[in-house]
Amino acid sequence: DVKVTQSSRYLVKRTGEKVFLECVQDMDHENMFWYRQDPGLGLRLIYFSYDVKMKEKGDIPEGYSVSREKKERFSLILESASTNQTSMYLCASSSKKRGFYEQYFGPGTRLTVT
């Protein structure tokens, strides 16, 4: 079974703090993604990576950065957390194999910025 794990289920941070969200997958997937989920807006792509040390901006990258030093690990960084970054953050991974479309998701991190 594919397993995608996220470092925290719940996190509370103060405005201005630097926040690290970690994601690890155990299926040797090339592609990894970070989304945020907000009511009425669905899942929106923040950043994704299709190889180690590679990263591409998604639809809402402002205020975020990412790091992928190892194939299995993809980190999302909030350089200076703000209250509008309070959200559910979801990590996903997928294979680059031809014809493979499904993304596998972690359980999510509920981040609250006060």
Next chain:
Amino acid sequence: DQQVKQNSPSLSVQEGRISILNCDYTNSMFDYFLWYKKYPAEGPTFLISISSIKDKNEDGRFTVFLNKSAKHLSLHIVPSQPGDSAVYFCAASALFEGAQKLVFGQGTRLTINP
């Protein structure tokens, strides 16, 4: 610009009846469509998918229909069961830099009443 839209935020259905969830898209380049199911405090899980070259795919109680000319897809669940109560996201896939990116709709909350 919302490329994938689910216009019904919520749907309530009697147990045993058919649930029909709808999704519209605007980009003709999407080549694959997926439905995900999400319970509270969990990550989305893959439910069923359909290639853009097909018009129907069935898996047990779940059937997805694709109408390319109308840029519309729907998920039918029959018979509906209480465990089907969840948020359902449709997603459309497009290839970018070797990674299949998914664009998600806003989600529809399905409630199955006993």
